[in-house]
Amino acid sequence: MIQTVATKPFNDQKPGTSGLRKKVRGFQQPHYAANFVQSVFDSLSGFEGQTLVVGGDGRYFNRDVIQVVLKMAAANGFGRVLVGQGGILSTPAASHLIRSSGAFGGLVLSASHNPGGPDEDFGIKYNVGNGGPAPEKVTDAIHARTLSIDSYRIVDAGDIDIDTLGTRELAGMTVEIVDPVAAYADLMEQLFDFPAIREMIAEGFTLSFDAMSAVTGPYAKEIFERRLGAQSGTVRNGTPLPDFGHHHPDPNLVHAKELYDRMMGDAAPDFGAASDGDGDRNLIIGRNCYVTPSDSLAVLAANAHLAPGYAKGLKGIARSMPTSGAADRVAEKLGIPLYETPTGWKFFGNLLDAGMATICGEESAGTGSDHVREKDGIWAVLLWLNILASRRQSVAEIMQTHWATYGRNYYARHDYEAIAKDRADALMAALRDKLTALPGTANSGGTVQSADDFAYSDPTDQSVSRNQGIRILFEDGSRVVFRLSGTGTEGATLRVYIERYVDRHGKLDMETADALAPLVRAAQEIADITGFTGMEQPSVIT
Numbered sequence: 446m447i448q449t450v451a452t453k454p455f456n457d458q459k460p461g462t463s464g465l466r467k468k469v470r471g472f473q474q475p476h477y478a479a480n481f482v483q484s485v486f487d488s489l490s491g492f493e494g495q496t497l498v499v500g501g502d503g504r505y506f507n508r509d510v511i512q513v514v515l516k517m518a519a520a521n522g523f524g525r526v527l528v529g530q531g532g533i534l535s536t537p538a539a540s541h542l543i544r545s546s547g548a549f550g551g552l553v554l555s556a557s558h559n560p561g562g563p564d565e566d567f568g569i570k571y572n573v574g575n576g577g578p579a580p581e582k583v584t585d586a587i588h589a590r591t592l593s594i595d596s597y598r599i600v601d602a603g604d605i606d607i608d609t610l611g612t613r614e615l616a617g618m619t620v621e622i623v624d625p626v627a628a629y630a631d632l633m634e635q636l637f638d639f640p641a642i643r644e645m646i647a648e649g650f651t652l653s654f655d656a657m658s659a660v661t662g663p664y665a666k667e668i669f670e671r672r673l674g675a676q677s678g679t680v681r682n683g684t685p686l687p688d689f690g691h692h693h694p695d696p697n698l699v700h701a702k703e704l705y706d707r708m709m710g711d712a713a714p715d716f717g718a719a720s721d722g723d724g725d726r727n728l729i730i731g732r733n734c735y736v737t738p739s740d741s742l743a744v745l746a747a748n749a750h751l752a753p754g755y756a757k758g759l760k761g762i763a764r765s766m767p768t769s770g771a772a773d774r775v776a777e778k779l780g781i782p783l784y785e786t787p788t789g790w791k792f793f794g795n796l797l798d799a800g801m802a803t804i805c806g807e808e809s810a811g812t813g814s815d816h817v818r819e820k821d822g823i824w825a826v827l828l829w830l831n832i833l834a835s836r837r838q839s840v841a842e843i844m845q846t847h848w849a850t851y852g853r854n855y856y857a858r859h860d861y862e863a864i865a866k867d868r869a870d871a872l873m874a875a876l877r878d879k880l881t882a883l884p885g886t887a888n889s890g891g892t893v894q895s896a897d898d899f900a901y902s903d904p905t906d907q908s909v910s911r912n913q914g915i916r917i918l919f920e921d922g923s924r925v926v927f928r929l930s931g932t933g934t935e936g937a938t939l940r941v942y943i944e945r946y947v948d949r950h951g952k953l954d955m956e957t958a959d960a961l962a963p964l965v966r967a968a969q970e971i972a973d974i975t976g977f978t979g980m981e982q983p984s985v986i987t
């Protein structure tokens with residue numbers, strides 16, 4: 446029954462910030478997905494008879510790859526595979542299922558915030574037994590294996606029914622189709638004060654959640670509408686579609702514009718939120734009050750003790766380097782450590798496992814805690830709701846109080862998308878060449894105090910990750926950071942992260958674009974973005 450299929454390596458299977466992401470057509474090449482899955486298995490040892498978790502965000506090609514994974518897991522000796530019904534598992538729910546089932550690891554099938562459909566993107570990510578994305582030493586091993594692989598193992602069997610709950614058998618391996626939502630919703634109910642949130646909603650508090658036709662629909666309906674009593678219709682675009690209804694499931698101000706407009710109107714609900722393709726990101730908007738993800742992390746950290754799951758306080762806060770320093774001020778006030786990691790959730794796993802950090806976040810709308818080992822969109826929304834139910838203030842009031850206490854980190858990210866890769870590489874190379882010459886020079890942003898290429902040394906295992914983004918720090922504490930995206934599938938994307946801190950006695954009510962304008966000019970002067978890319982303006986500002 447077990448077949449060994451001869452294959453040749455593909456030279457483009459290096460996992461990026463969050464697994465392997467490619468166009469669906471790339472994944473549809475004969476052997477492409479199987480090569481990668483076998484390379485994952487070949488990089489692991491000791492999974493004989495163990496459990497593997499498999500699920501995805503429901504995008505086009507999800508069901509096909511699940512069948513391949515099931516047949517390959519059986520042929521490679523796994524004892525059991527847990528699959529979300531219909532192939533659905535949000536990324537945080539997959540993380541929880543890996544942890545709660547004691548699985549060896551899991552394959553999360555998603556390209557997250559990237560669009561889906563036959564002409565769009567697909568992805569595969571391997572998560573280890575702690576429920577988190579494989580650390581770099583594992584992804585490096587997987588990549589090395591993809592370059593030398595010459596065969597993969599798969600059982601010759603018909604497709605398995607993944608739509609009916611229950612247990613079946615595949616070539617001696619158990620396949621269990623599980624409810625993707627219930628256990629995750631139970632976990633949320635343990636962490637947050639559901640009765641208090643339910644009461645606030647019963648008293649007339651209104652919310653709107655945009656699931657963007659992606660994976661969080663079933664989770665959001667169960668949690669917000671059924672368990673918390675929000676009116677039906679609170680969850681919009683709540684049915685996961687293989688192409689996300691032709692939308693881009695990225696909860697930012699461009700792609701979640703409908704929600705944004707609703708929240709800025711007179712008839713706006715009290716609270717608005719959205720999540721991305723695989724359910725690990727969150728967008729938070731109060732009535733007439735957009736909350737930047739970096740500020741959201743800071744507010745959640747400062748108020749987490751109001752939720753039962755965090756009543757004992759936080760052990761530490763971790764943020765990715767490009768994320769603003771707003772959380773640093775909270776950590777300082779709480780007297781707890783703040784860790785600065787490279788971009789990507791895989792760098793938080795060790796800190797969470799070691800009990801060094803409780804809450805983590807990224808500027809890209811990812812926030813999470815030690816309840817799982819992924820960022821978690823619905824978790825962030827629930828923590829916000831718990832805080833609102835406890836403080837009984839509006840989102841805008843909470844933000845104003847926060848800035849009046851800690852000062853404000855004005856922040857924006859400018860993305861230049863679909864640049865030719867060689868242009869983007871040339872821009873970064875030119876920047877690297879300048880690093881030693883920049884300190885002491887002046888430009889529209891002020892005088893440069895220091896400039897470096899961020900390297901991270903993991904405090905738990907001393908592993909070092911270099912070239913994680915170019916930081917230009919100004920004398921007044923402002924910052925411009927440049928890095929290239931590791932999740933795109935077309936050309937290169939340059940991300941420019943711009944931050945300016947104003948202390949609590951300063952002007953706290955400026956428009957972000959005005960506050961950052963000199964630094965935006967400085968970014969152009971330092972990196973000659975237009976010269977290298979031909980683009981006058983960023984494609985997306987978040």
Ligand code: VG1
Nearest residue numbers: 462463557558789807809930931932
């Ligand atoms: C982006 C974000 C990063 C995030 C990653 C995965 O990576 O910047 O913060 O962890 O996406 O998020 P990059 O390399 O494109 O900047 V998700 O929701 O796409 O899994």
Ligand code: CO
Nearest residue numbers: 557558721725
């Ligand atoms: Co995501």
